[in-house]
Amino acid sequence: MSEQHATARPRHRRRKQARPSELAAAALGLFVEKGYAATRLDEVAARAGVSKGTLYLYFDSKEALFKAVIQDRVEAVMSEGEALLASLQDDPVRLLREILMGWWELIGATDLGGIPKVMIAEAHNFPEVARYFNEDVISRGRAVVASALRLGIERGLFRVVDVPATVQVLMAPLIMLSVWRNSMAVCDPAACRPEVYLPAYFDVVFKGLLTGPDSGVLP
Amino acid sequence: MSEQHATARPRHRRRKQARPSELAAAALGLFVEKGYAATRLDEVAARAGVSKGTLYLYFDSKEALFKAVIQDRVEAVMSEGEALLASLQDDPVRLLREILMGWWELIGATDLGGIPKVMIAEAHNFPEVARYFNEDVISRGRAVVASALRLGIERGLFRVVDVPATVQVLMAPLIMLSVWRNSMAVCDPAACRPEVYLPAYFDVVFKGLLTGPDSGVLP
């Protein structure tokens, strides 16, 4: 009786706090699956276990829901990511590896991995969100990778490459993998096995970057 | 039957023949820009310079239009691509390079470069199209790259790698570039300059694949 009572009481209040993120999570899932336009608010509400009208207690419109979903989820992971960066290795080669692997584990492999798919699909329809995403998210991410790359070049561990372009080349397979997992994977699950794909990825790109013979960072 | 008859209404005849592909081209452009659901048939018709009803003379439904757009355009380029393959180098290193560069020039850089974006966005909504695309297009493309890669490995020019996974890693930056050109490019045109991106790409991946020192295939 006591335990039951203790958890049953503050129902309204607790939900009030939790609702927006529950709704956003449900919405993100559907936006990733079906795209923005094809997602009906009925479905979002049903998946979150509320009625359609409840969505409008927390979001002004479908468009506002979309923006909130992208920005709120992204900002949460950004701060988490920056905290992680501080704890990373000083060795540039390990550093770059940990950054790329960290991106995969923190973003690519989680439900946030669907956001790149959504942003790719909706960039034209939501230019403001796309601009925000490009400037506040992608650019910052690229800067982190670029600084690791530059550090390695300075110390003679990486070959001299065009840093900005190479950063994009390095990120592309990771982003592609997370996009693929959220779109074509249903057709071809074999093509989306990170445990096979990632080693091959690290193998090629580190061999492609390093100056000397195999440095032993590859697993 | 006579000359007269054959040329009586050349414009009319030609247009009649050309209509479906004109419509498909207009539709593809809009599907790439806005996505399937957000594209109105009004717009497709307007862009093609016909009335909305005319679309239904050539396509049974919006869905049928979508499928036709993907399949027709893709099949056209597939046969063209296979013809090209026959004329390629026998040297595996050059061969791989020509395949990847050929993909870019024939697909990535043209309006077909939007198709990967569309397929990524709509895979969940059109599983049959996605399956077709995966099996008849992607798999065949991968097979071509894989055979070049295997040839190079057999001849000791490429390192021994996991071929299927590495094929995907190799394709990812190219697909990513073509996707990016059709979505985020409006926000960040600087990030989509193939003339900068492609050399950095070839630099890293060929250095990452080759066994010996630089073979000189990189421009």
Add this chain to the structure above:
Amino acid sequence: MSEQHATARPRHRRRKQARPSELAAAALGLFVEKGYAATRLDEVAARAGVSKGTLYLYFDSKEALFKAVIQDRVEAVMSEGEALLASLQDDPVRLLREILMGWWELIGATDLGGIPKVMIAEAHNFPEVARYFNEDVISRGRAVVASALRLGIERGLFRVVDVPATVQVLMAPLIMLSVWRNSMAVCDPAACRPEVYLPAYFDVVFKGLLTGPDSGVLP
């Protein structure tokens, strides 16, 4: 029981008594401004400084609120008006003038002046209220004016006219003025100056009613 008790929560007690009429006043104001259908209960509650749910402690529904607003406010003024009538002049000419002017001052010029506008707008949607208003309010008002008019005719002060029709003609400019003040006045405040309008009104209608030369009742 003691003084202490009686005054223990004076604010609370007084508010509890005052609530329904505060709510009704807020509702009337909004019904007059925007009409019944366009008035949201949120707004009524906000204007009265309570929550939306509180409205339902005092009124069963929006419709019940509407009826209460009309009937309560109207009945209050009806009894007040009848008290006033007893104190009026015996001279039919002055009597009629005081009735008409009294209507303006007691109703037309106050917030009750909005009720005719609301009743006009909502008569079709609330036929019962309209019937009540017509029978219990308008008819009684007309009867008062009619008896003054008949008295004047009997005494040879007013010309012989069709009494029921003339009563309506006499009331029309007054009602029109109070309606106008609550609708078009925002566009054209100059058209709603009672200090100009009322003298012109009394000038024309008394000159139109009186048998002899100017009797001097006009200011």
Add this chain to the structure above:
Amino acid sequence: MSEQHATARPRHRRRKQARPSELAAAALGLFVEKGYAATRLDEVAARAGVSKGTLYLYFDSKEALFKAVIQDRVEAVMSEGEALLASLQDDPVRLLREILMGWWELIGATDLGGIPKVMIAEAHNFPEVARYFNEDVISRGRAVVASALRLGIERGLFRVVDVPATVQVLMAPLIMLSVWRNSMAVCDPAACRPEVYLPAYFDVVFKGLLTGPDSGVLP
């Protein structure tokens, strides 16, 4: 056969021309009856014998429909009215009488007689329409009455009165009658008999305006 054929053929074209005014007429009727907010577009469409979507072929939104209904109907009658004015008497007394009676016959007694009711009810919700109506319709109407009144005063036929205020007083009973016919009439048909009301009206106001004894214009 021939007659049938002659009228049956151009169905689409003829409707295309006629539709907007059919729709506007249906909409006006309902706006007058129930008010803007309480009128559902379903009903408008049903009354006009079309589907809901058809409304949107001719009007961008419910609001646009409202504006069009007011403005189109009003403008049509304004030009008609101005044509009539040219043909009126030169005698100021008859002129004024014909103007007032003409207003009744052309506007008050027709379906346009509902427009004052609607404008009164919706002035707050559609301030732009109210401004238009006030400036382009009411003011012009007042100017016509004012000029007849001034003419009569100049020629010594009417007493010297405050012209602008008296114009409003003169119009008020007419407008009130048309408003009443469209709102309270259902409750009290006896109060809305123009054949009784109008003579009493003309009796009082002309007696109220004229300088001398009865001039004989009153029927």
Add this chain to the structure above:
DNA sequence: CATGAATGAGAGTTCATTCAT
């Protein structure tokens, strides 16, 4: 063949009403 007016099912959004707190 081609048109475009017409349709109506379905989507986003609002708001009177309820009820656990």
Add this chain to the structure above:
DNA sequence: AATGAATGAACTCTCATTCAT
């Protein structure tokens, strides 16, 4: 007594689809 989070029916508006011309 008072709150305000939640509901869902009802509304406005959209757009794929049809069909008479």
